[in-house]
Amino acid sequence: MNRPSARIATKPVRVEDALRRAGLKRTPQRLEIYRLLAETGDHPDIETIYRNTRRTMTAISLDTVYRTLDLFRELGLVTTVRPRPDRVRFDANTDPHHHFICEACGSISDFEDRTLDDWPVPEAARALGFVRSARVDILGLCPNCVRAKKTAKKQSMRRD
Amino acid sequence: MNRPSARIATKPVRVEDALRRAGLKRTPQRLEIYRLLAETGDHPDIETIYRNTRRTMTAISLDTVYRTLDLFRELGLVTTVRPRPDRVRFDANTDPHHHFICEACGSISDFEDRTLDDWPVPEAARALGFVRSARVDILGLCPNCVRAKKTAKKQSMRRD
DNA sequence: TTTAGTGCAAAGTTTTTGCATGTCC
DNA sequence: GGACATGCAAAAACTTTGCACTAAA
Numbered sequence: 314m315n316r317p318s319a320r321i322a323t324k325p326v327r328v329e330d331a332l333r334r335a336g337l338k339r340t341p342q343r344l345e346i347y348r349l350l351a352e353t354g355d356h357p358d359i360e361t362i363y364r365n366t367r368r369t370m371t372a373i374s375l376d377t378v379y380r381t382l383d384l385f386r387e388l389g390l391v392t393t394v395r396p397r398p399d400r401v402r403f404d405a406n407t408d409p410h411h412h413f414i415c416e417a418c419g420s421i422s423d424f425e426d427r428t429l430d431d432w433p434v435p436e437a438a439r440a441l442g443f444v445r446s447a448r449v450d451i452l453g454l455c456p457n458c459v460r461a462k463k464t465a466k467k468q469s470m471r472r473d
Numbered sequence: 474m475n476r477p478s479a480r481i482a483t484k485p486v487r488v489e490d491a492l493r494r495a496g497l498k499r500t501p502q503r504l505e506i507y508r509l510l511a512e513t514g515d516h517p518d519i520e521t522i523y524r525n526t527r528r529t530m531t532a533i534s535l536d537t538v539y540r541t542l543d544l545f546r547e548l549g550l551v552t553t554v555r556p557r558p559d560r561v562r563f564d565a566n567t568d569p570h571h572h573f574i575c576e577a578c579g580s581i582s583d584f585e586d587r588t589l590d591d592w593p594v595p596e597a598a599r600a601l602g603f604v605r606s607a608r609v610d611i612l613g614l615c616p617n618c619v620r621a622k623k624t625a626k627k628q629s630m631r632r633d
Numbered sequence: 634t635t636t637a638g639t640g641c642a643a644a645g646t647t648t649t650t651g652c653a654t655g656t657c658c
Numbered sequence: 659g660g661a662c663a664t665g666c667a668a669a670a671a672c673t674t675t676g677c678a679c680t681a682a683a
Contacts, residue, residue, distance in 0.1 A: 338637055338682050359672085374640045379673065381638095395555045400672080413601040426595035434611060435586035441573040444613040451594060455602040498657050498662060519647085534665045539648065541663095560647075 331388045342366070342373055346381050350391060350405035356421040358400040394421055411449040417458035491548045502526070502533055506541050510551060510565035516581040518560040552608070554581055571609040577618035
């Protein structure tokens, strides 16, 4: 059911190719949304992507952004991440990489780790179905939030 | 900032202790919701949890379920998983484990892998903040969906 | 020309909030 | 008794859909 040595890694693709191959149209909205996403190292949510596209395409509608991102996801052009109870966020970086997610503020940073990418998908997981890809989320606190927490603690100690 | 050998693993806790320690109240709703979640090997969404609690507590309200699960998450009693663009799902299994997520039907299965749990959190991730835990999601197709796909393919070939 | 894609507005879902009432410690 | 929790209902936030129009191929 699985190729015997599936590994924790994914490989890059490009929009126009992907669209053509799927017999889909190459519309300005799609290109613009993808461009924005590919340019930023950030992991914006739908609302943000919408706002940003509006800077250059005044007439684009929010539902087109929804539909486009859904499409991109089906095509494997973007992946999604969820921090805490937050909105879905998108990521056009399809190079093998993983995420550090701050549990306090929800910020997401990429990191790479070859050893992890090359780690064979565990047999226990391969037994559960056909493996396509894998992702590792490291959860914790970003430096800003660590700092904020320390401050809060000091203040509460002062109160006691 | 991090303990030098943080590993990809988490450790169990219990409700009543956690509530007491946090100075929170031990209400029937909270206990019942937790019990249900701890009993099932499943990864139910809010709606399902709500329906199930209603079997024994006819008067519980949906927003209490929301608030309770949010609280549990803050306390580290449950974790959340998201399949595709689907609702959040909850998991009271705080033993070290990871998820196989079917990209087609959204079903989620647990699997364990010691080697993965013992894998040291990569330096690149530790550099990004204080590491609390890590999770690995393996994405793919469950056997049912693999079968469904094969059938669909055969039919489309017949049509051609 | 044909068919996919878009914008708009409306409907559907999911989640959060305010407030009065009830209940755990 | 007092703070914390709950239920209810209403509001807010987020997402999806139907349809007529537009624009790629």
